[in-house]
Amino acid sequence: MFFVRRYKIERTDPDTPAIDPEVAAHLADSYPHNHNVEIVSDALIAKRKLAARYKRITRLYPEPVSSLLDVSCSKGFFVADAAVRPSCKRALGIDIDDNDLRACEAIKAFLPADRARFIKLQLHELAERIGGFGGPFQTSLVINSYQYFYFGSSRSSDCYLDHREIFHMLRQVCDGRVIFSNRMELNRVQTYCKQAAERHGHDERRYSTETAMAAASEFFEVTRQGKLGNLPIWTLNAR
Numbered sequence: 001m002f003f004v005r006r007y008k009i010e011r012t013d014p015d016t017p018a019i020d021p022e023v024a025a026h027l028a029d030s031y032p033h034n035h036n037v038e039i040v041s042d043a044l045i046a047k048r049k050l051a052a053r054y055k056r057i058t059r060l061y062p063e064p065v066s067s068l069l070d071v072s073c074s075k076g077f078f079v080a081d082a083a084v085r086p087s088c089k090r091a092l093g094i095d096i097d098d099n100d101l102r103a104c105e106a107i108k109a110f111l112p113a114d115r116a117r118f119i120k121l122q123l124h125e126l127a128e129r130i131g132g133f134g135g136p137f138q139t140s141l142v143i144n145s146y147q148y149f150y151f152g153s154s155r156s157s158d159c160y161l162d163h164r165e166i167f168h169m170l171r172q173v174c175d176g177r178v179i180f181s182n183r184m185e186l187n188r189v190q191t192y193c194k195q196a197a198e199r200h201g202h203d204e205r206r207y208s209t210e211t212a213m214a215a216a217s218e219f220f221e222v223t224r225q226g227k228l229g230n231l232p233i234w235t236l237n238a239r
């Protein structure tokens, strides 16, 4: 565990009731494992894997961060971290998993009132209604979830199957910088996605780094920034 201050989010409202033990257990240890936190003396502390990712990802943030959107927020740590940055006026996390969203709601006790929102929403729904969320966000995270937007997942079979459509929606919800690190080769995606690819007659040429980044380039200036774990990471600056 890390106790360095930036990886730690302290509870801002001591009057909020304690977190439900089941939700606390989910926050501490569940899939995805790289998103787990410890609750210690009324603070959320990123576990080792999340702390390392935190460092790598936040180094790519524009300075200062004025608003942040995580389009697959899981347990919400990056949204929570953004919400406690004084420069960040709004932070939004969307996801489709009820357990994760319950954990996100519990995390809200650690955050200044009204800075962070977590909501069950799909990307196209957010793009359609972005005005209702204060307009496009300055900074947006698309980490470890692009394949689910593209092919669907065991959590939802809804999918877009089109790089251009996804990057167009990302441009609608983000007018600054998208930070993007995902499985971009068909042989690296989860079984569900592989099966979906087969059902839809996709071969590796359609789902690849090259095709995705070519589509992204219409809306963003694409820059490779090294690796996040064993996956490449890019910054996409809105055109």
Ligand SMILES: C[S@@+](CC[C@H](N)C(=O)[O-])C[C@H]1O[C@@H](n2cnc3c(N)ncnc32)[C@H](O)[C@@H]1O
Pocket: 032, 034, 035, 071, 072, 073, 074, 075, 094, 095, 096, 097, 100, 121, 122, 123, 142, 143, 144, 145, 148, 149, 153, 155, 156
């Ligand atoms: C592997 S986890 C990655 C979580 C987080 N972005 C990270 O990197 O730690 C994938 C997340 O994407 C979410 N997800 C899957 N399909 C989604 C969709 N269509 N819209 C939003 N979130 C989705 C899952 O519920 C899960 O929380």
